[in-house]
Amino acid sequence: MEKRQSPREKKRRIAEKEITDGASASLSVPSIPTGGGSDQYDVFLSFRGSDTRNEFTDHLYRSLISVGTVPISVFKDDNSLEIGKDFNSGILNAIMRSKISIPIISENYASSKWCLRELVRIMDYQKSTLHTVLPIFYKVLPSDVRSLNGKFGEAFHLRKKRFDKEDIQEGQRALT
Incomplete structure (x- = not known):
């Protein structure tokens, strides 16, 4: 006789099957809510899609x-974002x-x-709560991030003119 599965267990089994079926699984695997019906997340991933989405971030x-x-x-x-939902509030609320x-x-x-706005929200949220931040430095040196040097600093300074002054100041604060 087969054991009856909860909806949560069924979602997990489907996600596990999709993971083993191929590399594009991450596009179809939904987030599984934490603790019976909660809209909380265990982990929020912040990343630059063009750098890491199809490699490191999907694997993680x-x-x-x-x-x-x-x-x-x-x-x-x-x-995790529903189509048509406000991207700004959806991302920033997910962090919280x-x-x-x-x-x-x-x-x-x-x-x-x-990415900078997400990082600012993450670091502000960390200061006000028991939120844990686990940065991963992917092919960059932490010292280059802190001091905006190297290729990381070049990328920031090249795009900086497109940002408003507040984004630049808050972004630099969050990066240090």
């Missing part, structure tokens, strides 16, 4: 949602509903106004 995402016996709910913009944020700081991360 798939690993996080398939690890252990209890599903981990991971927010990744292409899997997450226990852990993982900014994947890559060479072009700071050239994105959205």
